Amino acid sequence: xxxxxxxxxxxxxxxxxxxxxxxxxxxxxxxxxxxxxxxxxxxxxxxxxxxxxxxxxxxxxxxxxxxxxxxxxxxxxxxxxxxxxxxxxxxxxxxxxxxxxxxxxxxxxxxxxxxxxxxxxxxxxxxxxxxxxxxxxxxxxxxxxxxxxxxxxxxxxxxxxxxxxxxxxxxxxxxxxxxxxxxxxxxxxxxxxxxxxxxxxxxxxxxxxxxxxxxxxxxxxxxxxxxxxxxxxxxxxxxxxxxxxxxxxxxxxxxxxxxxxxxxxxxxxxxxxxxxxxxxxxxxxxxxxxxxxxxxxxxxxxxxxxxxxxxxxxxxxxxxxxxxxxxxxxxxxxxxxxxxxxxxxxxxxxxxxxxx
Amino acid sequence: xxxxxxxxxxxxxxxxxxxxxxxxxxxxxxxxxxxxxxxxxxxxxxxxxxxxxxxxxxxxxxxxxxxxxxxxxxxxxxxxxxxxxxxxxxxxxxxxxxxxxxxxxxxxxxxxxxxxxxxxxxxxxxxxxxxxxxxxxxxxxxxxxxxxxxxxxxxxxxxxxxxxxxxxxxxxxxxxxxxxxxxxxxxxxxxxxxxxxxxxxxxxxxxxxxxxxxxxxxxxxxxxxxxxxxxxxxxxxxxxxxxxxxxxxxxxxxxxxxxxxxxxxxxxxxxxxxxxxxxxxxxxxxxxxxxxxxxxxxxxxxxxxxxxxxxxxxxxxxxxxxxxxxxxxxxxxxxxxxxxxxxxxxxxxxxxxxxx
Ligand SMILES: CC(C)[C@H](C(=O)O)[C@@H](O)C(=O)O
Ligand SMILES: CC(C)[C@H](C(=O)O)[C@@H](O)C(=O)O
Numbered sequence: 001x002x003x004x005x006x007x008x009x010x011x012x013x014x015x016x017x018x019x020x021x022x023x024x025x026x027x028x029x030x031x032x033x034x035x036x037x038x039x040x041x042x043x044x045x046x047x048x049x050x051x052x053x054x055x056x057x058x059x060x061x062x063x064x065x066x067x068x069x070x071x072x073x074x075x076x077x078x079x080x081x082x083x084x085x086x087x088x089x090x091x092x093x094x095x096x097x098x099x100x101x102x103x104x105x106x107x108x109x110x111x112x113x114x115x116x117x118x119x120x121x122x123x124x125x126x127x128x129x130x131x132x133x134x135x136x137x138x139x140x141x142x143x144x145x146x147x148x149x150x151x152x153x154x155x156x157x158x159x160x161x162x163x164x165x166x167x168x169x170x171x172x173x174x175x176x177x178x179x180x181x182x183x184x185x186x187x188x189x190x191x192x193x194x195x196x197x198x199x200x201x202x203x204x205x206x207x208x209x210x211x212x213x214x215x216x217x218x219x220x221x222x223x224x225x226x227x228x229x230x231x232x233x234x235x236x237x238x239x240x241x242x243x244x245x246x247x248x249x250x251x252x253x254x255x256x257x258x259x260x261x262x263x264x265x266x267x268x269x270x271x272x273x274x275x276x277x278x279x280x281x282x283x284x285x286x287x288x289x290x291x292x293x294x295x296x297x298x299x300x301x302x303x304x305x306x307x308x309x310x311x312x313x314x315x316x317x318x319x320x321x322x323x324x325x326x327x328x329x330x331x332x333x334x335x336x337x338x339x340x341x342x343x344x345x346x347x348x349x350x351x352x353x354x355x356x
Numbered sequence: 357x358x359x360x361x362x363x364x365x366x367x368x369x370x371x372x373x374x375x376x377x378x379x380x381x382x383x384x385x386x387x388x389x390x391x392x393x394x395x396x397x398x399x400x401x402x403x404x405x406x407x408x409x410x411x412x413x414x415x416x417x418x419x420x421x422x423x424x425x426x427x428x429x430x431x432x433x434x435x436x437x438x439x440x441x442x443x444x445x446x447x448x449x450x451x452x453x454x455x456x457x458x459x460x461x462x463x464x465x466x467x468x469x470x471x472x473x474x475x476x477x478x479x480x481x482x483x484x485x486x487x488x489x490x491x492x493x494x495x496x497x498x499x500x501x502x503x504x505x506x507x508x509x510x511x512x513x514x515x516x517x518x519x520x521x522x523x524x525x526x527x528x529x530x531x532x533x534x535x536x537x538x539x540x541x542x543x544x545x546x547x548x549x550x551x552x553x554x555x556x557x558x559x560x561x562x563x564x565x566x567x568x569x570x571x572x573x574x575x576x577x578x579x580x581x582x583x584x585x586x587x588x589x590x591x592x593x594x595x596x597x598x599x600x601x602x603x604x605x606x607x608x609x610x611x612x613x614x615x616x617x618x619x620x621x622x623x624x625x626x627x628x629x630x631x632x633x634x635x636x637x638x639x640x641x642x643x644x645x646x647x648x649x650x651x652x653x654x655x656x657x658x659x660x661x662x663x664x665x666x667x668x669x670x671x672x673x674x675x676x677x678x679x680x681x682x683x684x685x686x687x688x689x690x691x692x693x694x695x696x697x698x699x700x701x702x703x704x705x706x707x708x709x710x711x712x
Binding site for chain 2: 083092146150154155160222230231247
């Protein structure tokens, strides 16, 4: 028996999660996965229920679970509360407390949705990049960080960007391991011409590379990487980078596909226990309308089956089912184009269940 | 008499600067600008000549000058030397020592070059963004920064990202001032949901906004900004952001145009004294071949006339001359397309001189 903790979160979170759960339940039966689902709150929903964005009991449940499925967190309702207990804090805390340092963010262009990209077809056709982002270190969690008033009465604030050898080594390994089973090309992104932490990053990545002679390693400055993603994104296979650069570059890369509503993500610990969530946010503007795209969350279920449970057949089947509903011309509003059939969140979920 | 210090730099720097100087000399005569030019080295060229990427005497000359025109710095020749005296260090030092905190990086799509963009024409047609980047603070210069060995034998390194109220205030003002004379829209980019420095950034920008009721201010997280630049870049007029985010976003934005060989930049101090340089790098791979595009450097001359000397007529005339040579179908290799006339660096410079 495997325990899956489901955290629907805020905004469109509950709607898209309902569809993902339908798919997960079917896969559970069909492939005898022996999963048991339990539900709890994270983010704004947790603030409303527990007064904090991640309650201790939720964290305990997350620790005990074998995998976590997350919708999305945040929304205007909680924008004006104390920054220390905003919805995002719950997300950052669960990542950090569970040691989910390995964030996998694929930027994959579905051929059926090629025209949704703002880039020219020839630039993005067949795009398939995997961004490996360090998720529990760097400037997101570095201490000290402070906001203070100087003697002259002026305010100032600072953050710290630290990386240790072991933090860099373990994420570099994830990058190389992923590259090894994909296109065998790893691009490590840093700002080694300016940052001390990046100089160490580059040195350690070079050391790890010795164990992966079959993977072609390159280094790129982050500003150039942001540029190359726009100019010629297909030059990349796997990119590995730090927490902040990964935040920026993975969002940029996902938008190259034009359909961020399709992209799942995984955040893994050292034992491949993971939290799985769509790359998109909680989209409060369309919450409750039944029009959100559930496919990224459904594909997050597939990633969970693949990475945390090694259930390759079930994972493949879900991906194929998603591809099939796209072939059938079904589209939620965010990926709809002339001539296609516009459907709502639950109709899309049902179609995937049907295809599966 | 105004003193202009010319620093051709490395790689294609000397070639493109030769053309910019032709144009500057002509403008000098034609508009009786009373400029006196002197020349020195920065970056790799300075390492070869002085042993350091920015010699004290060069810095003194830069201080004494009324404006500085820079080519580009860096190249593989100096890649293996001590990081503390690499070519880029000269660039960072001159920015910091001269207090050039206000970096203006336009991302402008020339209608004649619309097809060079990797984005669809309807997404980028008419694109005209100005990125205002803080250039002398933040994580580029923050102390402490260190690389060390921990007691357990592990290496670690860290950088510090500090911002003071006054640093934020003065760059925010540049952003608002620019927005006021352009589309009256300013988007401030930060990561206030994670960073202490960004929270102060956002608070101070809000304060400065009170003096600019005619400018519409918005805030955006840096990850979303990286995404929106790909999705719908024309939503932006002026963007203001910190040193590191500005490095990344300005390169991303410039690449949206597809012709980074066309984009100039300005780095200004509190009195609008400035250093002007192309956005592109030193392109060592094509150095010495006479094929580099000199237009970004020529347009940097125009920016210099506009921002440091208020010579609007001369600045406009240079921009018009550049547009004219594009209309004539002249193109260097980087912006060439079928049916256009391919020309080299000096032929392009001559054409601009002719048009002027
Ligand atoms: C919500 C925010 C704190 C988070 C991050 O910056 O990591 C988000 O942007 C993400 O990428 O998952
Ligand atoms: C060369 C490098 C240090 C520099 C920077 O990061 O500022 C460059 O990328 C730039 O944007 O001018």
